[in-house]
Amino acid sequence: MANRLIVDNAVAGYGSVRVLHGVSLEIRENETVVLLGTNGNGKSTLIRTLFGLTELTRGSIRLEWNNESIDLSRMATEAIIDLGLILVPEGRRLFSELTVEENLMLGAFRSGARKVLKRNLDLCYEVFPIVKARRKQRAGSMSGGEQQMVALCRALMSDPRILVIDEPSVGLSPLFVKRTMEAIDKLKKERRLAVLMTEQNFKQAIRIADRGYIIQHGTIVFVAEHVADLDNSDVIRTAYLGLGKVAA
Ligand SMILES: Nc1ncnc2c1ncn2[C@@H]1O[C@H](COP(=O)(O)OP(=O)(O)OP(=O)(O)O)[C@@H](O)[C@H]1O
Numbered sequence: 001m002a003n004r005l006i007v008d009n010a011v012a013g014y015g016s017v018r019v020l021h022g023v024s025l026e027i028r029e030n031e032t033v034v035l036l037g038t039n040g041n042g043k044s045t046l047i048r049t050l051f052g053l054t055e056l057t058r059g060s061i062r063l064e065w066n067n068e069s070i071d072l073s074r075m076a077t078e079a080i081i082d083l084g085l086i087l088v089p090e091g092r093r094l095f096s097e098l099t100v101e102e103n104l105m106l107g108a109f110r111s112g113a114r115k116v117l118k119r120n121l122d123l124c125y126e127v128f129p130i131v132k133a134r135r136k137q138r139a140g141s142m143s144g145g146e147q148q149m150v151a152l153c154r155a156l157m158s159d160p161r162i163l164v165i166d167e168p169s170v171g172l173s174p175l176f177v178k179r180t181m182e183a184i185d186k187l188k189k190e191r192r193l194a195v196l197m198t199e200q201n202f203k204q205a206i207r208i209a210d211r212g213y214i215i216q217h218g219t220i221v222f223v224a225e226h227v228a229d230l231d232n233s234d235v236i237r238t239a240y241l242g243l244g245k246v247a248a
Pocket residue numbers: 014017019037038039040041042043044045046090200
């Protein structure tokens with residue numbers, strides 16, 4: 001059995017407002033999957049649903065790993081995290097009054113992560129030398145791009161199997177977006193992670209993704225088994241921007 005996370009026909013929303021209308025996607029070990037969509041199309045809602053933070057009203061979410069099949073659909077968030085699904089939330093959510101290193105240590109809360117704390121900390125500091133250099137600094141005083149790196153490190157400290165990153169490029173300069181993407185790619189390769197990343201930044205995301213999906217109005221409108229299929233102007237116009245085909 002391949003190690004993977006499977007979302008099958010997920011329907012979810014807020015009260016009477018339905019946001020996801022039967023979303024299916026899959027993330028396999030050692031691959032980066034990008035979920036592309038512009039504002040308000042349901043990217044964060046899907047991620048919240050994966051972590052049990054938004055109720056799944058229909059469909060299923062399943063983790064198939066090491067020959068076990070685990071139904072996450074009705075599981076508590078803590079239990080899902082304990083299985084190694086780790087989230088880097090939109091907006092980073094660091095403890096701004098704590099130091100960088102204290103934030104990282106808080107990432108290593110799950111029992112499996114404490115045993116490999118040193119190895120993960122070394123990898124964080126190798127991939128992000130600036131995080132090491134600033135480890136005694138108050139996290140809230142770091143720049144937005146630096147805070148994104150700290151947030152990624154904190155997630156790595158939780159020793160993920162599947163790293164879920166909600167819009168890593170938000171608020172970052174083009175140089176920081178490029179660096180962040182390269183770092184995600186390096187972490188994935190070093191640790192054979194499965195990565196699910198939502199993005200609006202089409203060009204940068206597809207540089208590191210293996211496969212991708214485009215979500216529009218809570219529906220997957222395009223599935224790319226090869227990331228090159230996303231780098232196509234018709235796909236961008238019709239599926240991503242929802243503009244329809246421009247007549248010749
Ligand atoms: N707590 C909530 N209560 C009601 N509606 C919500 C709630 N959170 C999100 N929504 C609505 O769900 C829809 C999808 O929002 P979501 O945050 O999933 O989009 P997104 O693709 O992540 O957008 P962005 O790129 O702006 O982060 C939007 O119409 C939004 O207003």
